[in-house]
Amino acid sequence: MVNFTLDQLYLWINAFLWPLFRVMGLFMTAPLFSESSISLHVKIGAAILITLVIAPGLPMPDIPTGSWAALWLAAQQVLIGFALGFIMRIAFAVVILAGEFIGFQMGLSFASFFDPGTGAQTAVVSRILNIVAMLCFLAVDGHLVMLHAFMRTFEVLPIAIGSLDINGWGVILEWSGELFLSGMLLALPLIIILLTMNLAFGILNRTAQQITIFAVGFPITLMTGLVVLMIVIPQTAPFLMQLFESGYETMMRFIQALSTR
Numbered sequence: 001m002v003n004f005t006l007d008q009l010y011l012w013i014n015a016f017l018w019p020l021f022r023v024m025g026l027f028m029t030a031p032l033f034s035e036s037s038i039s040l041h042v043k044i045g046a047a048i049l050i051t052l053v054i055a056p057g058l059p060m061p062d063i064p065t066g067s068w069a070a071l072w073l074a075a076q077q078v079l080i081g082f083a084l085g086f087i088m089r090i091a092f093a094v095v096i097l098a099g100e101f102i103g104f105q106m107g108l109s110f111a112s113f114f115d116p117g118t119g120a121q122t123a124v125v126s127r128i129l130n131i132v133a134m135l136c137f138l139a140v141d142g143h144l145v146m147l148h149a150f151m152r153t154f155e156v157l158p159i160a161i162g163s164l165d166i167n168g169w170g171v172i173l174e175w176s177g178e179l180f181l182s183g184m185l186l187a188l189p190l191i192i193i194l195l196t197m198n199l200a201f202g203i204l205n206r207t208a209q210q211i212t213i214f215a216v217g218f219p220i221t222l223m224t225g226l227v228v229l230m231i232v233i234p235q236t237a238p239f240l241m242q243l244f245e246s247g248y249e250t251m252m253r254f255i256q257a258l259s260t261r
Helices: 006-029 040-057 068-106 124-139 142-156 167-207 213-258
Strands: 112-115 120-123
Touching: 006 040, 006 068, 006 142, 040 142, 068 120, 068 124, 068 142, 068 167, 068 213, 120 124, 124 142, 124 213, 142 213, 167 213
Parallel strands: none
Antiparallel strands: 112 120
């Protein structure tokens, strides 16, 4: 019969509990893992499995489980994991923003539907580009690379009571600031083509005023946008790969800036 003391039980709980909080924080916001279409039981099971893999090799702080210090440490780990997942979520927000730009130029800004993944109304073009981005993310094992980068954060910022450098949050703000520019760059080819078409329609309307430009222009703009979208989407893979790589690098820069050690 195997016997163990209450102190040993507390030690095992601590070794498992603290990394679990950081993993659960990641699963709240990270792409794929935070999708509402994935069962909560699957998410919890995956979080427990990942924690069981990484916990044995991590140094644990000697903190009583029921103390205020333990509560602060738990909140700290959830916040760190939440921020790491949010960094990668921003990469997908770039794609959604590009879809909003394109849909507006195509005249599809009114065409939206409920997205079960985000729980909000999403433009049709944004949804298409988001699916393409997710497929690229899975095709290059982006979820595994993200988890590998996440596990490395325990080496740079071990689980311990201590203050977090405020400069770390500045890294997220800097990364968020690139959202608008990256979204514009992704949508730029279609925006230029559709703006040129609208300019041509404006000139045509001035020279041939008997033509009802709204009746003619909308279907032409829509069809042109769809054709260009079909041509451009296969070429977006290198841009998306670069975007994901930037996300992984930002995760590590965030942790390094956050650490005061």
